[in-house]
Structures are given as structure tokens and as C-alpha cells.
Amino acid sequence: MPETTDPYGDGDGAGLADPAPSPPVHYAEQALLGALLLDPHRLDTLGSLEAAQFGDPAHAAVFAAMGTLTPPEAVVHAREPVWLSTVLDHARRDARGLTAAYLHALVQVCPDPRHAAAYAQIVRSEYARRTLRTHAGSLTQAATVPVQPDPAAVILAQADALARYVDELAGQFAPHPGSLPRTPAPSDPPRDTGSDVLDEERLLLATATAHPGELARMRWLLPVDFALPVHAALFHCLTALAHRGEPIDPVIVLWEAQHRGLLLRDASPAHIMNLLSTPAGSVEHWGGKVLQRALLHQARTTAGLIRAYVDDPANSVHQLVTGSRRALANLSAIRVRWQRTLLRAPAPSRAPRTTAAARAGPLRTTAPARPARTSR
Structure with missing residues (x-):
């Protein structure tokens, strides 16, 4: 799994990569957000998770945006990237440098969307x-x-x-x-x-x-x-x-x-x-x-x-x-x-x-x- 640590860069982590190794929870946050971008209806399976519980501010902004939006219908979600674009637009209100490339990277690093509850x-x-x-x-x-x-x-x-x-x-x-x-x-x-x-x-x-x-x-x-x-x-x-x-x-x-x-x-x-x-x-x-x-x-x-x-x-x-x-x-x-x-x-x-x-x-x-x- 690639280490995606640059939510504000161009997706390759250059220039703003963390100087210290990321802790395991960093990868869990990425995997969880990737799972929810892939299957937004899994938001209902997470229990009492809140945006403030994320350690990374950019991750918190993405999850907060998801909580304020209505997920698209499954047919629409499978055909068009409406969900990803909408989440990005709302998350940028609190994380202005957030990029579409980073959200795509979150989707790529998610091992299995079915494990979203475990990541949470x-x-x-x-x-x-x-x-x-x-x-x-x-x-x-x-x-x-x-x-x-x-x-x-x-x-x-x-x-x-x-x-x-x-x-x-x-x-x-x-x-x-x-x-x-x-x-x-x-x-x-x-x-x-x-x-x-x-x-x-x-x-x-x-x-x-x-x-x-x-x-x-x-x-x-x-x-x-x-x-x-x-x-x-x-x-x-x-x-x-x-x-x-x-x-x-x-x-x-x-x-x-x-x-x-x-x-x-x-x-x-x-x-x-x-x-x-x-x-x-x-x-x-x-x-x-x-x-x-x-x-x-x-x-x-x-x-x-x-x-x-x-x-x-x-x-x-x-x-x-x-x-x-x-x-x-x-x-x-x-x-x-x-x-x-x-x-x-x-x-x-x-x-x-x-x-x-x-x-x-x-x-x-x-x-x-x-x-x-x-x-x-």
C-alpha cells in the first residue's frame, strides 16, 4: 500500500511529506475515507464516529463533509464521480489545499471497503x-x-x-x-x-x-x-x-x-x-x-x-x-x-x-x- 501523506500536494507526496513515519492510525484513517468514497452508504455502519476523532485535520474535514451530504444513489455513484467531487468541494471549506488527486489516492490505498467498521x-x-x-x-x-x-x-x-x-x-x-x-x-x-x-x-x-x-x-x-x-x-x-x-x-x-x-x-x-x-x-x-x-x-x-x-x-x-x-x-x-x-x-x-x-x-x-x- 503506498503511503499517501500529502493531501494538499499534487498526489505524489513531494515537498510536504511528513518527516517522521506515519503511525498506524494514519493508514486506518486513509483506508476508512477511501472505503467511504468507494461506498458512501457504509457511513451508516460506523456507529458514533465523529470528525473530531480523526488525528489528521484534512481527514477530519473530508469526514465532516461526508456527514453533511446525502450519498448519491448507487446507480448514479457507479456511473459518475459525483460523490467524490461533492465531498471535495465541501471539505475544501475547512481544508482549502485539499486536492482531487489526494481523494483518488485514498480510494486506491483502501484494502477492502467492507472493513470500514474495523477502520473506524x-x-x-x-x-x-x-x-x-x-x-x-x-x-x-x-x-x-x-x-x-x-x-x-x-x-x-x-x-x-x-x-x-x-x-x-x-x-x-x-x-x-x-x-x-x-x-x-x-x-x-x-x-x-x-x-x-x-x-x-x-x-x-x-x-x-x-x-x-x-x-x-x-x-x-x-x-x-x-x-x-x-x-x-x-x-x-x-x-x-x-x-x-x-x-x-x-x-x-x-x-x-x-x-x-x-x-x-x-x-x-x-x-x-x-x-x-x-x-x-x-x-x-x-x-x-x-x-x-x-x-x-x-x-x-x-x-x-x-x-x-x-x-x-x-x-x-x-x-x-x-x-x-x-x-x-x-x-x-x-x-x-x-x-x-x-x-x-x-x-x-x-x-x-x-x-x-x-x-x-x-x-x-x-x-x-x-x-x-x-x-x-
């Missing part, structure tokens, strides 16, 4: 891939450049739109065996470890150490939500002590951290004591901040995974549906925990102070006091 399904499949990529890109954008004052609401709205589209695809494409994508999962995007992020995590740990009773109301926060591993480990120490019903203060948390090997890997005793000794505000307030950033990170991770599936041409649409649903399940899990924070009761007695120093001021750098030596 290929066009729909590639459109589904492009649209899913757009949804994933919107989710990435929302999580990368959060819209204030409620970035979580924007992200979850984008995730809902993506999930609805995945459900639509599930109803349009029949399942088949081997539906899991085989695409290797990409690395998770790096966590945001800016100064504001780390200060919020430090203030949470210090305030939870000073007011451990509030930990019982924070089952919605997990160590995995923290951006810095040492902070995640310290929060694990706090929750373990609270679960065992043991007393909690900086010294006891430091002792727990030693038993977990944290002092050998990540931090010195003086650093941990200093970190845990600067409480401010409310535990639930800082916990909500940490969980919201974790939600943003999971949204970027989910969108990146779906993009990896979409960009792998070996995945069928049903594989994209299955993989996308699994990726969205991870985002849904943290979403449930985030919704619990919206229902939590406020703590007005220790509402976060609004000064910059109270919110995320510099942590004390002095070591904890040591007992003075006594002379013998």
Missing part, C-alpha cells in the same frame, strides 16, 4: 488514547501548579473527570484476555522538599510530641505521607508509642528512634531533640497540610503512570482502561483519608498563630540542656 474502530481507539493523555496531562498540571486556595478540590475534580472518561471507554470497547498493561511503571516523581514542606512536617512532629492525645484522632495520616524519610520514621515512632499507651515526650521518642535504628541512619540525637522541642499550633492543622501535599504527590504519580501506559503503543484501549483504574485506585485511597480531615473537629484552643515565626520559623539550633557536672 481503530480511529476511535487512537482518539481515546489521545483524550486519555489529555486528561492525565490536566491532572499533572493541577498537581504541579496548585490552584489556591483549595488545590485539593481542583485536583480531585480533575481526577473525577479522568475516572468518568475511563468509565466511558470501558463501555465503548469490549474487554479481552490479557488486559493488564505490561508497560514498566515509571519512577515516582520527586517529593517536594522545600523549606515550607519541611517546616510543616517538623512542626507537626513537635506539636504531636507535646500533645500526644491528639494522635488518636489522626488515623487518617500515615508515615508514607511525609516528604522526608526521617520525618516519616519519627511519626512512626510517635504512633507506635501512642498505640502502646506509653508516655510521650522528646526523650522517649528519641529512645524509640534508637531502637528502630533511626539514629544510625538519618539523624543525631541532638538534632531529633531539637526538632521535637518546638511545638506550635494544632496537630490536626499541620497534619492536614502534610496530607494535602501527599495528595498532590499521589496525583502526580497517578497521572505519570497513566501517561506511561498511554505512551506505550502496545497497550490496547482496554488495557489502558484497566491500568488507569488501578492507578486511580491509589489516588482514591488517599482521597478517602483526605475527606476524613474535612470532617474533623477544629481545635480552637490551640489554633495556629499567624505570625511567620509561629508558622514555620527557624527551628532552634541549640542543643538540649545537659545537667551540670558536680565536683567531688
